[in-house]
Amino acid sequence: MYANTPRTTATRHRDRMSYDRDLVHSVLDEAWVCHLSFVVDGEPRVLPTLHVRIGDVLYVHGSTGSRPLRSAQPDGIKVSVAVTLLDGLVLARSQFHHSANYRSVVAHGTATVVTDPAEKSAVLTAIAEKIAVGRAADTRPPTPKELAQTSVLALPLVEVAAKMRTGGVSDDPEDYALPHWAGVLPLRVVAGDPEPDKGVEGVPDYLRAVIGVTG
Amino acid sequence: MYANTPRTTATRHRDRMSYDRDLVHSVLDEAWVCHLSFVVDGEPRVLPTLHVRIGDVLYVHGSTGSRPLRSAQPDGIKVSVAVTLLDGLVLARSQFHHSANYRSVVAHGTATVVTDPAEKSAVLTAIAEKIAVGRAADTRPPTPKELAQTSVLALPLVEVAAKMRTGGVSDDPEDYALPHWAGVLPLRVVAGDPEPDKGVEGVPDYLRAVIGVTG
Secondary structure: OOOOOHHHOOOOOHHHEEOOHHHHHHHHHHOOEEEEEEEEOOEEEEEEEEEEEEOOEEEEEOOOOOHHHHOOOOOOEEEEEEEEEEEEEEEOOEHHHOEEEEEEEEEEEEEEEOOOHHHHHHHHHHHHHHHOOOOHHHOEOOOHHHHHHOOEEEEEOOEEEEEEEOOOOOOOHHHOOOOOOOEEEEEEEEEOOOEEOOOOOOOOHHHHOOOOOEO | OOOOOHHHOOOOOHHHEEOOHHHHHHHHHHOOEEEEEEEEOOEEEEEEEEEEEEOOEEEEEOOOOOHHHHOOOOOOEEEEEEEEEEEEEEEOOEHHHOEEEEEEEEEEEEEEEOOOHHHHHHHHHHHHHHHOOOOHHHOEOOOHHHHHHOOEEEEEOOEEEEEEEOOOOOOOHHHOOOOOOOEEEEEEEEEOOOEEOOOOOOOOHHHHOOOOOEO
16 A cells, blocks of 8 residues: 555545555556646646556656656756546436546655666566566667657556546435436447557457557 | 647657647547646646547536545636547557557646536537437426536646557567567447437437447
8 A cells, every 4th residue: 555645635526546556556557648847937737648667666657748857957857747548428317426537546646757777667568568568679779869768757656546436427316316327328449459560460369469459 | 739848748659749739629529528727725636528529628526525626716727638539559568669659638637616697508508419319308407596606617728739650560670570469459439329218218319429439
């Protein structure tokens, strides 16, 4: 379990919060995109970028065109990172009780720029393996020059929590007699058929394994 | 076209930026989840929440358990909001050139708390209609008490831009001869079969129309 702190304690729906390490990790590992927030001149910025988790460190791709991130000092930059998986839309009889089923994680802390080439290489390998187990072996590893051009931020997972909603509709008791349709519209991310690049034929087995399943 | 500003001008991949109003709107309208960033005591916070666009205003659900948002002053709170649609994973022959196809929007500005009940009601109706055209008419509209409990922030779309990557693999010329698989793994969000609540039978036509299509 991760420790809860004021920043990771909700004031509403506190029952939806979880500090379970496995749950936090599973959400981070299933999601491709994270949203990285930081402060520039007192104003908020948020950027979508890719991430990968290795152990208790969340690595985010830092080459997002943002000067502040690329110029992050050795002592790091304060960030807040969110990852959200939308599992369904909850259609209540009342407009007011419409909701969503989701699993999200928000992490707070100080992210530092990764400078060790070996650590950067491990991150690139982890991203490849996140696509599909076996993918890394079917790629050309990065050169020292490429690693120098790769910008990665590391955020230790210390102040982090998951929040989720699951289940069905929660209408007010008197609304259940209304004739309106109610229920859950499940949503999921699926991978379609791989589209080979020019000169490439077929689809390797390791990619076939992820077609049609949650991306 | 929206005007570009320093905050909406990328320092990398500037060719991926767009200020086209229709593109910005289409991304906001297709996505369910936005990530809302703001500053508390000089530190960044980011929260996932639901949004809906009406004209040139982005409405975000503010009841996300965050005191700073709920106590936003009448003069508003500075925010940065991002919406991201992940369209595919780009598998290059080199690990370094692995990438993602996506469409994203980031908006900056001052969000204000919506206090007008009619405006709040219009937001709830728009959310219902975003699920499926015809849904709003098949719900119980909000009561004055429910509207009072509904927390919505409004962000005028003024400083906003889209960023996207489309297309295939971009490997270095000398890598095309490598034997590694390369191509795009397309990803999309699909709606599964609706799961009716207890006492509810069948699926209305307006919901059937969204099954299997992008959610």
